Amino acid sequence: MSRLSEIPLSVLDLAPITSGSDATTALRNSRELAQQAEGLGYHRYWFAEHHNMPGIASSAPAVLIGHIADATSTIRVGSGGVMLPNHAPLVVAEQFGMLEALHPGRIDLGIGRAPGTDQKTARALRRTEAGLSAENFPQELTELIKYFEGTADLNAVPAAGNKPPIWLLGSSGYSAQAAGLLGLPFAFAHHFSAQNTLPALELYRRHFRPSEVLQEPYAMVCASVIVADTDEHARYIAGPGALSFVRLRQGSPAPLATPQEAADYPYTEIDELVIEDRMSSQIIGSPSTVRSGLDELMESTAADELMVTTIVHGHEDRLRSFELLGEVAERTPSMGRSAAHT
Numbered sequence: 001m002s003r004l005s006e007i008p009l010s011v012l013d014l015a016p017i018t019s020g021s022d023a024t025t026a027l028r029n030s031r032e033l034a035q036q037a038e039g040l041g042y043h044r045y046w047f048a049e050h051h052n053m054p055g056i057a058s059s060a061p062a063v064l065i066g067h068i069a070d071a072t073s074t075i076r077v078g079s080g081g082v083m084l085p086n087h088a089p090l091v092v093a094e095q096f097g098m099l100e101a102l103h104p105g106r107i108d109l110g111i112g113r114a115p116g117t118d119q120k121t122a123r124a125l126r127r128t129e130a131g132l133s134a135e136n137f138p139q140e141l142t143e144l145i146k147y148f149e150g151t152a153d154l155n156a157v158p159a160a161g162n163k164p165p166i167w168l169l170g171s172s173g174y175s176a177q178a179a180g181l182l183g184l185p186f187a188f189a190h191h192f193s194a195q196n197t198l199p200a201l202e203l204y205r206r207h208f209r210p211s212e213v214l215q216e217p218y219a220m221v222c223a224s225v226i227v228a229d230t231d232e233h234a235r236y237i238a239g240p241g242a243l244s245f246v247r248l249r250q251g252s253p254a255p256l257a258t259p260q261e262a263a264d265y266p267y268t269e270i271d272e273l274v275i276e277d278r279m280s281s282q283i284i285g286s287p288s289t290v291r292s293g294l295d296e297l298m299e300s301t302a303a304d305e306l307m308v309t310t311i312v313h314g315h316e317d318r319l320r321s322f323e324l325l326g327e328v329a330e331r332t333p334s335m336g337r338s339a340a341h342t
Contacts, residue, residue, distance in 0.1 A: 002291070003298045004306070005330040008043035011322065012080045012191075012222050012309040014050065015057035015064070018240075018256045019313070026057040027064070029315045034068045036319055038075040041331040044108060045072075046080030046307065052121045055244060055255045062095040069103040078108025080187065080222070080307070081169040085115045086125040089140050090156055093147035097159030107164040110187060111144075113137040113175055138178070165213070167220075172196050176204040183211025190297070191224040191309055194281030201301055220305040223297060224282040226312060227324040231285040238284045239263055241311040242275045249274060258313050291328045 013033065017026045034045045047064045050056040058064060061079040069077045082092055092109075099107045115122040147156035148163035168179035168186055171193035179186035186204045190197045201219055208217040224241075228234035239262030246267070247254055257265070267275070283293035298306065306329075310321045 002295050004291070004294050004328065007298070007303070008305040009041075009326070009329050009331055010044040010046065010076075010220070010305060010307040011037050011042055012046050012048060012307050013058065014048050014309065014311065016256045016311055017055050017057050019254070019258060019261065021255070023057040027067075029318070030057075030064070031068060031071050032315075033319060033322065034072055034075065034077075037322060038072045040323065040326040042075060042322075042326070043305070044076035044078060044307075046078045046108065046110060048080050048309075049083050049086070049112075051086075051117045051125065053253050055253055062099065065099055065107065066102065069099065069106055074106075076106050076108055077103070078164070078167075079110045081110030081112040081167070083112045083115055083117070084137060084140050084144070085113070086117070086122060088126075089144040090147060090154075093144055093156040093159035096164050097148065097156060097162040100162040100164045101158045104162075108167060109164045110167040110169050111141065112169045113141075113178075141178075170200060173200050173203045176200040177207045180204045180207030180217065181209055183209050183214050185214060185218040185220065187220040187222060187307065190221045190281065190301075197221065197301060201303075218304050219301070220307055221297065221301050221303040222307040222309060223294070224311070225290060225294070225308045225321070225325060226282070226284045226310055227287060227290045227321045227328065228317065229286065229320075229324070231289055234285045234289075236263070237312045237314065237317050238279070238282070240313045242279060244311070245278050246271050246274060256311065256313050287324050287328050290325065294328070 013030050015026045015030045017023055037045055045068060047058045047061040049058065049061050051059050061082060065077045065079065096107060096109045143152065146152040147159045150160035166184055168175045168184050169189065170176050170186065171189040176186055180203065188197055188200050204219060205217045226234050226238050228237060236259050239259050240257045243257050243262040243265055283290050308325060310318055312318050312321065
Protein backbone atom coordinates (compact mmCIF):
# COMPACT_ATOMS: atom_id res chain seq x y z
CA MET A 1 0.00 0.00 0.00
CA SER A 2 1.18 3.52 -0.78
CA ARG A 3 2.36 5.56 2.24
CA LEU A 4 0.35 8.42 0.78
CA SER A 5 -2.86 6.78 1.98
CA GLU A 6 -1.51 6.37 5.52
CA ILE A 7 -0.27 9.87 6.41
CA PRO A 8 -2.05 13.20 6.97
CA LEU A 9 -2.53 15.35 3.88
CA SER A 10 -2.61 19.14 4.25
CA VAL A 11 -2.85 22.40 2.29
CA LEU A 12 -0.60 25.46 2.02
CA ASP A 13 -2.47 28.42 0.53
CA LEU A 14 -0.97 31.69 -0.74
CA ALA A 15 -4.41 33.12 -1.67
CA PRO A 16 -3.29 33.85 -5.25
CA ILE A 17 -4.63 36.98 -6.93
CA THR A 18 -5.22 36.27 -10.61
CA SER A 19 -5.12 38.61 -13.60
CA GLY A 20 -8.48 40.23 -14.13
CA SER A 21 -9.49 39.63 -10.52
CA ASP A 22 -8.77 41.10 -7.07
CA ALA A 23 -7.80 40.28 -3.49
CA THR A 24 -11.41 40.07 -2.34
CA THR A 25 -12.07 37.27 -4.80
CA ALA A 26 -8.81 35.54 -3.85
CA LEU A 27 -9.79 35.48 -0.19
CA ARG A 28 -13.29 34.26 -0.99
CA ASN A 29 -11.74 31.46 -3.06
CA SER A 30 -9.51 30.48 -0.15
CA ARG A 31 -12.54 30.17 2.09
CA GLU A 32 -14.26 27.88 -0.40
CA LEU A 33 -11.14 25.76 -0.88
CA ALA A 34 -10.69 25.39 2.88
CA GLN A 35 -14.25 24.21 3.26
CA GLN A 36 -13.77 21.71 0.44
CA ALA A 37 -10.50 20.50 1.95
CA GLU A 38 -12.20 19.91 5.28
CA GLY A 39 -14.96 17.93 3.60
CA LEU A 40 -12.42 15.82 1.74
CA GLY A 41 -10.55 14.88 4.91
CA TYR A 42 -7.47 17.11 4.67
CA HIS A 43 -5.78 17.52 8.04
CA ARG A 44 -4.65 21.15 8.19
CA TYR A 45 -4.89 24.36 6.17
CA TRP A 46 -2.03 26.84 6.41
CA PHE A 47 -1.44 30.32 5.01
CA ALA A 48 1.96 31.64 3.96
CA GLU A 49 3.04 35.19 4.83
CA HIS A 50 3.95 37.39 1.86
CA HIS A 51 4.18 41.16 1.52
CA ASN A 52 4.50 43.61 -1.35
CA MET A 53 3.40 40.89 -3.79
CA PRO A 54 0.57 41.94 -6.16
CA GLY A 55 -0.23 38.30 -6.92
CA ILE A 56 -0.57 37.09 -3.31
CA ALA A 57 -3.28 38.13 -0.84
CA SER A 58 -2.01 36.30 2.27
CA SER A 59 -0.24 39.27 3.86
CA ALA A 60 -1.87 38.84 7.29
CA PRO A 61 -1.98 35.13 8.19
CA ALA A 62 -3.42 35.65 11.68
CA VAL A 63 -6.46 37.46 10.27
CA LEU A 64 -6.96 34.82 7.58
CA ILE A 65 -6.57 31.99 10.07
CA GLY A 66 -9.35 33.41 12.22
CA HIS A 67 -11.60 33.85 9.20
CA ILE A 68 -11.04 30.31 7.92
CA ALA A 69 -11.36 28.77 11.39
CA ASP A 70 -14.75 30.49 11.69
CA ALA A 71 -15.78 29.11 8.29
CA THR A 72 -14.80 25.51 9.16
CA SER A 73 -15.26 23.24 12.16
CA THR A 74 -12.67 20.44 12.30
CA ILE A 75 -9.69 21.10 10.04
CA ARG A 76 -6.61 22.57 11.75
CA VAL A 77 -5.76 26.10 10.58
CA GLY A 78 -2.39 27.78 10.88
CA SER A 79 0.54 29.74 9.53
CA GLY A 80 3.03 28.39 7.08
CA GLY A 81 4.41 30.52 8.35
CA VAL A 82 4.72 33.68 10.37
CA MET A 83 8.12 35.17 9.54
CA LEU A 84 9.32 36.04 13.04
CA PRO A 85 11.85 38.75 12.03
CA ASN A 86 8.93 40.77 10.66
CA HIS A 87 7.04 40.93 13.96
CA ALA A 88 7.54 41.63 17.62
CA PRO A 89 7.27 38.28 19.49
CA LEU A 90 4.74 39.85 21.87
CA VAL A 91 2.39 40.65 18.99
CA VAL A 92 2.66 37.11 17.59
CA ALA A 93 1.98 35.65 21.03
CA GLU A 94 -1.09 37.83 21.53
CA GLN A 95 -2.47 37.06 18.06
CA PHE A 96 -2.02 33.30 18.22
CA GLY A 97 -3.00 33.09 21.88
CA MET A 98 -6.22 34.82 20.85
CA LEU A 99 -6.73 32.40 17.95
CA GLU A 100 -6.14 29.38 20.20
CA ALA A 101 -8.54 30.75 22.82
CA LEU A 102 -11.21 31.25 20.16
CA HIS A 103 -10.60 27.92 18.41
CA PRO A 104 -9.05 25.61 21.02
CA GLY A 105 -7.18 22.63 19.63
CA ARG A 106 -7.38 23.75 16.00
CA ILE A 107 -4.62 26.37 15.59
CA ASP A 108 -1.01 25.84 14.43
CA LEU A 109 1.78 28.40 14.70
CA GLY A 110 4.38 27.75 12.01
CA ILE A 111 7.42 30.00 12.43
CA GLY A 112 10.02 31.01 9.84
CA ARG A 113 13.35 32.60 10.67
CA ALA A 114 13.83 34.79 7.57
CA PRO A 115 11.91 37.97 6.69
CA GLY A 116 10.76 36.35 3.46
CA THR A 117 10.59 39.73 1.77
CA ASP A 118 12.81 42.62 0.66
CA GLN A 119 14.57 44.74 3.25
CA LYS A 120 12.47 47.83 2.49
CA THR A 121 9.27 45.92 3.25
CA ALA A 122 10.82 44.29 6.31
CA ARG A 123 11.76 47.71 7.71
CA ALA A 124 8.24 48.97 7.06
CA LEU A 125 6.84 46.01 9.02
CA ARG A 126 9.17 46.30 12.01
CA ARG A 127 9.66 50.10 11.82
CA THR A 128 13.27 49.62 12.88
CA GLU A 129 16.48 47.97 11.74
CA ALA A 130 16.64 46.04 15.02
CA GLY A 131 15.58 42.40 14.82
CA LEU A 132 15.57 42.19 11.04
CA SER A 133 18.47 39.75 10.88
CA ALA A 134 17.86 36.01 11.09
CA GLU A 135 20.69 35.97 13.64
CA ASN A 136 18.20 37.26 16.22
CA PHE A 137 15.88 34.31 15.64
CA PRO A 138 16.91 32.11 18.63
CA GLN A 139 16.38 34.94 21.12
CA GLU A 140 13.07 35.98 19.57
CA LEU A 141 11.79 32.40 19.46
CA THR A 142 12.70 31.96 23.13
CA GLU A 143 10.88 35.19 23.98
CA LEU A 144 7.81 34.05 22.04
CA ILE A 145 7.68 30.71 23.85
CA LYS A 146 8.02 32.41 27.25
CA TYR A 147 4.92 34.51 26.56
CA PHE A 148 2.91 31.35 25.91
CA GLU A 149 4.31 29.63 28.99
CA GLY A 150 3.69 32.62 31.26
CA THR A 151 7.39 32.92 32.21
CA ALA A 152 8.11 36.28 30.53
CA ASP A 153 8.46 39.51 32.51
CA LEU A 154 5.08 40.77 31.29
CA ASN A 155 1.67 39.25 30.64
CA ALA A 156 0.84 38.47 27.01
CA VAL A 157 -2.92 38.16 27.30
CA PRO A 158 -4.39 35.76 26.25
CA ALA A 159 -1.25 33.87 25.18
CA ALA A 160 -0.43 32.39 28.59
CA GLY A 161 -2.39 29.16 28.84
CA ASN A 162 -3.37 29.26 25.16
CA LYS A 163 -0.28 27.95 23.43
CA PRO A 164 -0.87 26.45 19.98
CA PRO A 165 1.52 23.80 18.63
CA ILE A 166 4.66 25.55 17.39
CA TRP A 167 6.33 24.32 14.22
CA LEU A 168 9.64 25.45 12.79
CA LEU A 169 9.69 25.95 9.03
CA GLY A 170 12.76 25.84 6.87
CA SER A 171 14.35 25.64 3.45
CA SER A 172 17.87 24.81 4.66
CA GLY A 173 19.59 23.09 7.55
CA TYR A 174 19.46 25.83 10.22
CA SER A 175 15.80 25.49 11.21
CA ALA A 176 16.02 21.73 10.80
CA GLN A 177 18.71 21.51 13.48
CA ALA A 178 16.92 24.02 15.71
CA ALA A 179 13.65 22.09 15.48
CA GLY A 180 15.47 18.87 16.32
CA LEU A 181 17.29 20.31 19.32
CA LEU A 182 14.07 21.86 20.66
CA GLY A 183 12.02 18.71 20.04
CA LEU A 184 9.54 20.55 17.79
CA PRO A 185 7.78 19.40 14.62
CA PHE A 186 9.51 20.53 11.43
CA ALA A 187 8.07 21.52 8.04
CA PHE A 188 10.38 21.68 5.03
CA ALA A 189 9.74 23.82 1.94
CA HIS A 190 10.43 21.23 -0.74
CA HIS A 191 8.36 23.31 -3.17
CA PHE A 192 11.11 25.91 -3.52
CA SER A 193 14.23 24.29 -2.07
CA ALA A 194 14.11 20.69 -3.27
CA GLN A 195 17.89 20.29 -3.36
CA ASN A 196 18.01 20.78 0.41
CA THR A 197 15.11 18.52 1.36
CA LEU A 198 16.93 15.28 2.16
CA PRO A 199 19.95 16.92 3.89
CA ALA A 200 17.64 19.05 6.07
CA LEU A 201 15.47 16.11 7.08
CA GLU A 202 18.56 14.09 7.95
CA LEU A 203 19.82 16.94 10.15
CA TYR A 204 16.46 17.26 11.87
CA ARG A 205 16.24 13.58 12.70
CA ARG A 206 19.89 13.30 13.74
CA HIS A 207 19.69 16.28 16.11
CA PHE A 208 16.24 15.50 17.49
CA ARG A 209 15.86 15.49 21.26
CA PRO A 210 12.62 14.28 22.88
CA SER A 211 10.61 17.04 24.54
CA GLU A 212 7.27 17.64 26.25
CA VAL A 213 5.95 18.29 22.74
CA LEU A 214 7.32 15.27 20.86
CA GLN A 215 8.94 12.02 21.84
CA GLU A 216 9.95 11.27 18.24
CA PRO A 217 10.69 13.46 15.20
CA TYR A 218 7.71 14.63 13.17
CA ALA A 219 8.55 15.98 9.72
CA MET A 220 6.22 17.44 7.13
CA VAL A 221 7.24 18.09 3.52
CA CYS A 222 5.51 20.77 1.46
CA ALA A 223 5.40 20.07 -2.28
CA SER A 224 4.05 21.90 -5.30
CA VAL A 225 1.40 19.66 -6.87
CA ILE A 226 -1.08 20.17 -9.70
CA VAL A 227 -3.54 17.40 -10.58
CA ALA A 228 -5.86 17.48 -13.58
CA ASP A 229 -7.80 14.89 -15.50
CA THR A 230 -5.00 14.61 -18.09
CA ASP A 231 -1.25 15.23 -18.10
CA GLU A 232 -1.69 17.72 -20.94
CA HIS A 233 -4.21 19.87 -19.09
CA ALA A 234 -2.15 19.77 -15.90
CA ARG A 235 0.92 21.05 -17.75
CA TYR A 236 -1.16 23.77 -19.40
CA ILE A 237 -2.61 25.14 -16.16
CA ALA A 238 0.85 24.95 -14.53
CA GLY A 239 2.14 27.61 -16.94
CA PRO A 240 1.07 30.67 -14.92
CA GLY A 241 3.01 29.49 -11.88
CA ALA A 242 6.15 29.16 -13.97
CA LEU A 243 5.66 32.64 -15.43
CA SER A 244 5.17 34.08 -11.93
CA PHE A 245 8.55 32.71 -10.90
CA VAL A 246 10.19 34.25 -13.98
CA ARG A 247 8.60 37.61 -13.22
CA LEU A 248 9.66 37.41 -9.59
CA ARG A 249 13.28 36.80 -10.60
CA GLN A 250 13.03 39.80 -12.93
CA GLY A 251 11.86 41.96 -10.03
CA SER A 252 8.43 42.51 -11.60
CA PRO A 253 5.90 40.35 -9.72
CA ALA A 254 2.34 40.55 -11.02
CA PRO A 255 -1.06 38.91 -10.56
CA LEU A 256 -1.17 35.30 -11.70
CA ALA A 257 -1.49 35.16 -15.50
CA THR A 258 -3.97 33.02 -17.39
CA PRO A 259 -2.68 29.76 -18.91
CA GLN A 260 -2.89 31.29 -22.37
CA GLU A 261 -0.99 34.41 -21.32
CA ALA A 262 1.70 32.14 -19.90
CA ALA A 263 1.81 30.05 -23.09
CA ASP A 264 2.16 33.19 -25.26
CA TYR A 265 4.87 34.84 -23.14
CA PRO A 266 8.18 35.46 -25.01
CA TYR A 267 10.51 33.44 -22.79
CA THR A 268 14.24 33.83 -23.24
CA GLU A 269 16.66 30.89 -23.18
CA ILE A 270 17.57 31.85 -19.61
CA ASP A 271 13.89 31.94 -18.68
CA GLU A 272 13.44 28.45 -20.09
CA LEU A 273 16.36 27.13 -18.06
CA VAL A 274 15.01 28.76 -14.91
CA ILE A 275 11.58 27.23 -15.50
CA GLU A 276 13.03 23.79 -16.23
CA ASP A 277 14.95 23.86 -12.96
CA ARG A 278 11.97 25.18 -11.03
CA MET A 279 9.50 22.68 -12.47
CA SER A 280 11.75 19.66 -12.00
CA SER A 281 10.73 19.31 -8.35
CA GLN A 282 7.02 19.92 -8.94
CA ILE A 283 4.59 17.06 -9.35
CA ILE A 284 2.23 17.83 -12.21
CA GLY A 285 -0.09 15.57 -14.17
CA SER A 286 -3.02 13.21 -14.18
CA PRO A 287 -3.94 11.26 -11.03
CA SER A 288 -1.75 8.29 -12.04
CA THR A 289 1.22 10.54 -12.82
CA VAL A 290 0.86 12.43 -9.55
CA ARG A 291 0.42 9.24 -7.54
CA SER A 292 3.71 7.94 -8.90
CA GLY A 293 5.52 11.21 -8.17
CA LEU A 294 4.18 11.50 -4.65
CA ASP A 295 4.94 7.86 -3.87
CA GLU A 296 8.54 8.51 -4.84
CA LEU A 297 8.69 11.68 -2.74
CA MET A 298 7.21 9.99 0.32
CA GLU A 299 9.55 7.02 -0.01
CA SER A 300 12.66 9.18 -0.35
CA THR A 301 11.79 11.57 2.49
CA ALA A 302 9.96 9.19 4.87
CA ALA A 303 7.87 12.26 5.77
CA ASP A 304 5.23 11.93 8.46
CA GLU A 305 2.89 14.32 6.65
CA LEU A 306 2.49 15.85 3.20
CA MET A 307 1.47 19.45 2.63
CA VAL A 308 0.58 20.58 -0.87
CA THR A 309 0.49 23.99 -2.51
CA THR A 310 -1.27 24.41 -5.85
CA ILE A 311 -0.84 27.58 -7.90
CA VAL A 312 -3.18 27.76 -10.88
CA HIS A 313 -5.20 30.60 -12.39
CA GLY A 314 -8.64 29.04 -12.49
CA HIS A 315 -10.42 28.57 -9.18
CA GLU A 316 -12.32 25.58 -10.53
CA ASP A 317 -9.02 24.04 -11.64
CA ARG A 318 -7.65 24.46 -8.11
CA LEU A 319 -10.73 22.93 -6.53
CA ARG A 320 -10.53 20.05 -8.98
CA SER A 321 -6.83 19.52 -8.29
CA PHE A 322 -7.42 19.07 -4.56
CA GLU A 323 -10.43 16.88 -5.23
CA LEU A 324 -8.38 14.57 -7.46
CA LEU A 325 -5.48 14.63 -4.99
CA GLY A 326 -7.84 13.51 -2.25
CA GLU A 327 -8.84 10.57 -4.42
CA VAL A 328 -5.20 9.75 -5.18
CA ALA A 329 -4.44 9.74 -1.44
CA GLU A 330 -7.60 7.76 -0.67
CA ARG A 331 -8.71 10.49 1.69
CA THR A 332 -11.88 10.22 3.78
CA PRO A 333 -13.41 12.88 6.02
CA SER A 334 -12.30 11.07 9.19
CA MET A 335 -8.64 10.66 8.24
CA GLY A 336 -5.81 12.70 9.68
CA ARG A 337 -7.80 14.28 12.52
CA SER A 338 -6.22 12.46 15.46
CA ALA A 339 -2.56 13.42 15.09
CA ALA A 340 -2.40 14.62 18.72
CA HIS A 341 -0.70 17.99 19.19
CA THR A 342 0.67 17.99 15.64
